Amino acid sequence: MTSGTHLPDAAVRVLLIEDNPGDAGLVRAMLSESQGTEFRVEWVEALLPGMIRLGRGEIDLILLDLSVPDSQGLGSLTAIRNAAPNIPVVVLTGLADQDVAHEAVRCGAQDYLVKGELSGGALARTLSYAMLRQRNQARALATGSPAELGRAVGFLGARGGVGTTTVACHFSLELKQRTLSRVLLSDLDVAGGSAGFLMRATSEHTLQEAAKNLARLDENYWNKIVVSSADGPDVLLSRGFFAVEELANSERIRDVFDFTRSLYPWIVMDLGRLNSLAISMVLGLSDLFLVATLEVAVLFEVRRVVSRLADIGGNRSQLHLIVNQTPKHPEISPMEAGKMVNLPVDAVLPECRSELWEAYSDGKLLNAKTEFRRQLGRLAEKVAGLEAKKSK
Ligand SMILES: Nc1ncnc2c1ncn2[C@@H]1O[C@H](COP(=O)(O)OP(=O)(O)OP(=O)(O)O)[C@@H](O)[C@H]1O
Ligand SMILES: [Mg+2]
Known part of the structure; x- marks a missing residue:
């Protein structure tokens, strides 16, 4: 018994939709220091360029600020989920908007992160879990029942x-x-x-x-x-x-x-x-x-x-x-x-x-x-x- 195949390119391609350059820079810096999984971040400042970028494919995860200039609140999430239902979305919110963040998770976001409370390790872990959860949900949907756990x-x-x-x-x-x-x-x-x-x-x-x-x-x-x-x-x-x-x-x-x-x-x-x-x-x-x-x-x-x-x-x-x-x-x-x-x-x-x-x-x-x-x-x-x- 031997396994010697080469593994696929392991970098995770993140689309970051965020209008604040400071926050975007912070996310980038934190993810670049992640040990283990490599994250490659593409940054856009508003929803529309984000949707255009999504249309070109090859995105594994979306990190979405809920208040960008051309869209406020859950509307951005709905638009994204409609355009790319299989890509996990993690929402970024300010401290004051946690109710909105909970609502976002009910509307299909995999998770949310509060700006100002971010740390490199937690950020990378949240994104990794979001991807795992999305896949488990997709598999449960495909088989028609939640996966029975071993x-x-x-x-x-x-x-x-x-x-x-x-x-x-x-x-x-x-x-x-x-x-x-x-x-x-x-x-x-x-x-x-x-x-x-x-x-x-x-x-x-x-x-x-x-x-x-x-x-x-x-x-x-x-x-x-x-x-x-x-x-x-x-x-x-x-x-x-x-x-x-x-x-x-x-x-x-x-x-x-x-x-x-x-x-x-x-x-x-x-x-x-x-x-x-x-x-x-x-x-x-x-x-x-x-x-x-x-x-x-x-x-x-x-x-x-x-x-x-x-x-x-x-x-x-x-x-x-x-x-x-x-x-x-x-x-x-x-x-x-x-x-x-x-x-x-x-x-x-x-x-x-x-x-x-x-x-x-x-x-x-x-x-x-x-x-x-x-x-x-x-x-x-x-x-x-x-x-x-x-x-x-
Ligand atoms: N029932 C048995 N009768 C005789 N020899 C045994 C038996 N079970 C194991 N051994 C032998 O004992 C040695 C140690 O076995 P094994 O490597 O399975 O033990 P282990 O507890 O996992 O050891 P380690 O602490 O090195 O991990 C081996 O040489 C093994 O073949
Ligand atoms: Mg042993």
């Missing part, structure tokens, strides 16, 4: 090397094969990044790139970022070892996943170890599986992770334990381990070093008949609610 499940290692990536990869494969729906496996392990290796997925594009180009994130762009295969999950790679700065950038990464929820019914995350990125993702998950082995030190770590998650308001009922690398004759049973950490044990996976070695040497994941796969298949059915359906 569910995300996470795998988090109690300690390095317990097998979190191995479990997440095999689980996502089982989930795909048993639900027969689209599954996204995303590598969010900032220190490791080995999911791509196990899934044989290579690409020059990564999660970090998607996070930088939020405004460009549509289905077309997405298909170039992600690595797809016929019978396995789509794989979203991360930059691995070099991505430590992403810890500080988790908001944008969350935005990427909010977007992916409209494309995939299932999102599986390899979260690696507990760090600030993992913490920021946890509250958006429907299930979080803590992967551990039957070692006292590892179970001790599980307890620490559970209490840290409780501190940030995590829901205990979403937490489950997966015991991995279980020896044939363990000193304590997996159930005893679950009691020690006060978590339900949702899967007990056997030690299978030689099978893994053999499978990886052939460039494959474990065979579907292995106990490891079977256990994860059962878990996938439980997560997807297929068990209940079968027993009916």
Whole structure:
């Protein structure tokens, strides 16, 4: 599985309709400093030249001052929306006109910004969201129903090397094969990044790139970022070892996943170890599986992770334990381990070093008949609610 296509030109073309040169200059300057998405601003001073420019096409977003010399108030917005119903409009208003701004949003503007309260980061983010929202609305209209949002499940290692990536990869494969729906496996392990290796997925594009180009994130762009295969999950790679700065950038990464929820019914995350990125993702998950082995030190770590998650308001009922690398004759049973950490044990996976070695040497994941796969298949059915359906 390889993705190596070149992405489209990522600059967002903004038409700024604004009569005050000072405000126009400010918007320009702020957008030129935007990190990530590149904005190219074309400025006109009144509605009519704006409409003429729109007629020539190739505009991605309109930033509209509601009081320009040739049009005052919502009339400008209506004219623009009629001329270009598919282009998102963000309205610029003065402090005194917030009622008008709210009315503008009711009339189809994606958002509004108050002059004098602008800051570079917020401006760029507002424009990016406006584009995302417009696309989501267009898609909902095209399919006749609001997009159903996908569910995300996470795998988090109690300690390095317990097998979190191995479990997440095999689980996502089982989930795909048993639900027969689209599954996204995303590598969010900032220190490791080995999911791509196990899934044989290579690409020059990564999660970090998607996070930088939020405004460009549509289905077309997405298909170039992600690595797809016929019978396995789509794989979203991360930059691995070099991505430590992403810890500080988790908001944008969350935005990427909010977007992916409209494309995939299932999102599986390899979260690696507990760090600030993992913490920021946890509250958006429907299930979080803590992967551990039957070692006292590892179970001790599980307890620490559970209490840290409780501190940030995590829901205990979403937490489950997966015991991995279980020896044939363990000193304590997996159930005893679950009691020690006060978590339900949702899967007990056997030690299978030689099978893994053999499978990886052939460039494959474990065979579907292995106990490891079977256990994860059962878990996938439980997560997807297929068990209940079968027993009916
Ligand atoms: N059930 C198992 N039996 C035997 N070996 C296993 C099992 N699960 C994983 N391993 C092996 O343990 C090693 C670590 O696995 P993996 O990379 O999945 O762990 P991880 O917790 O994601 O590690 P990291 O902290 O490096 O991200 C690998 O060599 C893997 O093949
Ligand atoms: Mg890993």
